[in-house]
Every structure is written in structure tokens, then in C-alpha cells.
Amino acid sequence: MSKSYAIIGTGAIGGFYGAKLSRAGFDVHFLARSDADFIRSNALFVDSVDGDFNIPHVNVYRDASSMPRCDVAAIALKSTANGILSHVLPWVVKKDGVVLVLQNGLGAEEDIVKIVKGASVLGVLCYVCAIKTEPGRIKHLAFGHVTIGQFAANGRPSGITSTIRDINADFSKAGIVSENLPDLGAARWKKLVWNIPYSGLSVVLSSTTEAINANPHSRQLAHDIMTEVCVAAAACGHPLEQSVVDAMLIYTDTLPPYAPSMKLDYDAKRPMEVESIFGNPLQAAQSAGVHVPRLEMLYRELAFLDTMNQT
């Protein structure tokens, strides 16, 4: 029997991947806030570079306690909303179910394994450009593939587990290009090597990735911050290839002028994922005994700006 999925958070990420699973015939249940009524009355729309589609009859809920317990819960909230998970997760996933964390940054899995002790927790790294343009409508602009790795409480590589393969098989049925990760931690850190400088500096310098790379001072700063993130990753047991810093600088040169989602959040006065993307990696680095002053400075700048933006 095919697995049931609870999608926790029906923004761009939850809406996009949840709609793909729905379209493939999986039994999918969405937790939503402001969009719930629109989706229930109309449909969930995906305007996609791969072809538009919509899900007309969506199981959508405002309240986790009304949802059925599913085989898999996919966390697609902003990490700033993760405080609700201790209430939500016990309602929506079976005791021996699977929890997928479709978030950036560090620290979510550590909290989730404490909430759902019997569940298997996987990280899903999403490489997708998608935005919610209006209630119940997701615009999918580019990419869409994911990588999936198993979380281990000791932070060590788990290898490719049967749960990874199971989820990967479902995602493949749903038309999602999906890759298995033997070392979730390394993949999360590698994504941070890009996210920390470009998301952070795009907010602090009120700028695009293109402008950051074009100016010699900010380009050097992005380079130096990426180097610190690599040092932190290695100290935390996830050494990355030497070439990753230069490769990411050059990759970013090829992007169109791009505002990372953290910049969009800041401009819209929404909370930024400061702790998961900056604070938790900083803490991990410091616990591992390494000195990362630029990461620390960027974290403090963003923590200040986030507070001022929310008041």
C-alpha cells in the first residue's frame, strides 16, 4: 500500500512537493494557515516551468489535531516556526513513521528526534526556485531536485538506509529527481557554504548575489566567510573538498541577479531563519573549538537586523 504523507506548512516548498506527491496518487494531507480556506474551496495551483497543474480536491487542515496520523510527515515550515512542532508532530505522524525535514540550516533534526522518539528522521535538501505568489498558488521557476539523507543523533554519516531508499522511490514516482545522501551532515554544511555568505550578505548589504560577486571587497568577504564555514564543517566531522569555495564563487557568477529567500523575508518584514542558518552552525563550530569570527559577526548583525525588523 502506498504511504500517506502529512505536509506541515503549505508554502512554496510544502505546496510544490506536496502537490507533486498528490498528483502521483499518494494520500497527502496539508497543514496550512492563511491558505487553507482558499485551497479547500478551489484547488492548490502550481505554475511550473515543467508545465502547470493543480490539485482540485485537497485534504487541507488548519489544525493538526484534525489530521490523520500519516506514515510520513514532511516539515516544510520556515524554521522560525519550528516551535509548533512539539504540538503538531505527535498528531500527524505514526509512532514508527518517518519525518522528513525540508529545511535549510542545522538543528531541526536534533529537536525533532526528541519529539517523535520512535520515528525515523531524514533530511531532505531541496534545490528549487519556487515562491508562493498568492494564496494556494505556487510558482516554480527552476530546478526542483532533492537529496535525502538519514539523520543520526551522533552527527556521523548514516550511509544509504532502507528508509532513504523508500522515500526516494516515492519521490521518483512523483517525478521528483532525488538522490541518496550517505552523509546528511556534510550535505547540510555544503549547502551552508553557499547560504551563509550569500543569504547573510544579501540582507546586511541590501544586495543581490550578482552585486556581491562583482565588487572586490564583498567578493573577498564571501570567499573568507565560505572558508570559515568549511573550517567549521571539518571541525564538526564533515570535511568538504578544498575546491568548494572557488567552485561556489564561480557558480554564483553564473546565476542571474538573485535575491536569496532570506532577503525576501527581510524585505517583507517576516522573521529570518537566523538561528538555523547562522546561530546553530556558529554554536556547532564553537563547540568544536574553532574560531569563526566572520560567521559570528554576520550572525550578530543579522540577529540585530531581525530584531529591529520585527519591532
Add this chain to the structure above:
Amino acid sequence: MSKSYAIIGTGAIGGFYGAKLSRAGFDVHFLARSDADFIRSNALFVDSVDGDFNIPHVNVYRDASSMPRCDVAAIALKSTANGILSHVLPWVVKKDGVVLVLQNGLGAEEDIVKIVKGASVLGVLCYVCAIKTEPGRIKHLAFGHVTIGQFAANGRPSGITSTIRDINADFSKAGIVSENLPDLGAARWKKLVWNIPYSGLSVVLSSTTEAINANPHSRQLAHDIMTEVCVAAAACGHPLEQSVVDAMLIYTDTLPPYAPSMKLDYDAKRPMEVESIFGNPLQAAQSAGVHVPRLEMLYRELAFLDTMNQT
């Protein structure tokens, strides 16, 4: 015979101290740009907390080559305009005259001694809140005292020279509270301990000194940056007292909400003194072999913002 003064730059600083010297009967000549015609036709006005006054008949010039060679030239330009000094100084100061540098930051004296080889070069640190409110009109809000030290090419303390005493005597006659500095370098670095974090962060975080101090993240960041500046000062031969960082934090708590002049420059899209206040101290620290990553990051952030602001 009393000395003649050339005031190079008739903004808030040059206008205020030049007007005081004029009022005391010194022969003062002002180099101005946009304000020259207004001042010549009207007067130079000082609206001061210590009592308003004006100088009705001002010797004011748009062109340095029209000015008489004076005993003393006081440089009161923004340091970003120091490129004109190699043209200006030979016209306005006698070969064996005195040059006073009324600027913050590092590096101006080194350049000036190359331009006027026979002159004696002094640094004058101004502790004053004054702004130019309109052409030919300076508003003096608070303070006003100065400290005066002799520049030595080797950067070492010069002690209290007879030139310092001469200038101090003139300033005292003009009603300016003035103190002699045995170690100009130490005083410049000590002023940077405040200026670097608060001027820099007020721009990067778009904030006042009050908000920076009120938030625990930005307060810690100001503390950490000040600590780096102290490390740099010591490496450059000017060890400051251990207590200076905490003392400046607490002093800043007592200020009213205050936007440093660099923030005013940024908001008005004027060039910021990035090199003299950040770049030159950074270079001095690096030449002395110390690692100041936060100062370097702040410098690069400001260099980026300044470039974007000017284009």
C-alpha cells in the same frame, strides 16, 4: 606678531574653529567651495551653545592659488577630499610653517609630510558636535575641546614640542579648550576604538549608537570590534589601557540617540571616510602582523556600501 591661519575646508569643523580664531583677532583665510560666495557677501555664522556669533568680513577663497601663504594651515576637509592637498598646501602654507590635521583616522599626516617637507605637522583631535546647517552657517551643539600632538614619521611619541605649545597658546586665546598630547598615535588609536565600531555599525546596521548598545548581539559586536582595535593599537606601538573598551561602552550608554557623522554622510549619499577610519588602521594592523577579522569585515562591508551609494 600673531600667526596667520589658512583654514582648508569650511565645513562644520573648519568653520567652527576658524571662526573662533577670527573672532580672537588672528589673520584667518578660508578655502571654501559652495559656501564661498555666501560667506563673502554676508558673513560666517556660528549658532553655538556657548553663544551665537558671526564673522562679518571673512577672507574666503575658492582657489588656493589666490590665498596668501600662512604660518599655519589647518586641514578640515573630509579625508575623502585629501587628494587636493598636493595642489593646495604649497600655495597656502609657508615652507617652514605648521600644518594642523583636524581629521579622524590614520594616514593623512604621512601623506602631508611628503607634500610640505619643511613644515611641522601636528594632529588636532576635535571633540565637538557641530554641523553645517546651511551655506555659511555652523550649528555648534556640544563640546568643542581639542587635543594637539606632534606627528613623527616613525610613528613614535614626540612628547610635548614647542610647536604644540605655540598652537595651544593660540587656541587658548581663541577660547578653545586645548590639551597637549605627548603621543599623537595613541590618541588617534583611542579615538578609533570608538569611531570604528560605532561609525561602522551605524551605517551597516542602519542604526543609532543607542540601538547598537541596547541589543545584546550588536553590543557584543561593538565590544569585540573595540577589542580588535586595541590589539591593533598595541601592535602598532600604542598600547591602550585595558579598561578602555568597557569605559567606551558605558560612556556610549550615556549619549543621547546619536547618528555618527559617517551615518549622516551615508544617508546624504556623500562619500564616507572608509579608508582613513577603517582601511588605513586595517593596513597598519596587518603590517604589524595582527589578525583583525572583524575590522577587516567591517571595512569590506563599508567599502561595498560606499561604492554602491556613490553609483
